Amino acid sequence: MHTPKDSSVVFVYPSPAARTSISDEAITDIAAVDRAYHSAVKAYNVGLWDACLTSCRKTLEGIVKTQGNSTGKTLFQQLRDFFSSQDLAEPLVHLTDTIREGGNLGAHFDMDREPDQDLARMMLDLIDFFLEYIYLLPKQSQALEARLKSLDAEDEIAG
Known part of the structure; x- marks a missing residue:
């Protein structure tokens, strides 16, 4: 021990x-x-x-x-309403534009504006999010969908 x-x-x-x-x-x-x-x-x-x-x-x-x-009365209906009434692209447009602007600060000489650790962390956090959203989220959603379908198939076999 x-x-x-x-x-x-x-x-x-x-x-x-x-x-x-x-x-x-x-x-x-x-x-x-x-x-x-x-x-x-x-x-x-x-x-x-x-x-x-x-x-x-x-x-x-x-x-x-x-x-x-x-x-909508059901969550299904509420989701349909939500996606038809929201501009969900706008936050992503803003996010990517902000990352682009931050990248410009790092790429170009500027005596008055100097990147620091906090700015780099913030940029990295946002690019992490964007990578997850574009590449990982669809795969995770598909994996969950497949898992749910496999549970349905198991129920049909058992039932």
Whole structure:
């Protein structure tokens, strides 16, 4: 048995398998949406899978209800309303334009404006997001869809 004085043991908390929130601070201006999201993360970390899925759905519903002019009664209808009434490209256009402008600062000599670590971190965070959105998100969505379909197929075989 290892004791705390034994230098060959490293104690890590939380465990490396724990899911962390995308931000330690409030993500939205709407407390209920933040609560739903953080509930999903907490449920995941303690193995409450049903609660995690329900909280993810609740988070999605909160986003749609607070960001759009949905009149739909079901979440399916609310999502349709949301995507038909929102200009979802605008935040991405702004994000990529901001990254481009930041890149210009790094690429061109300017005695008055000098890049620093904070600016580089912010740029890297945004390019990470854009890469995830363009390349990883579609793959993750397809993987989830395939998993859900495989569960449906298992139910049909068992039923």
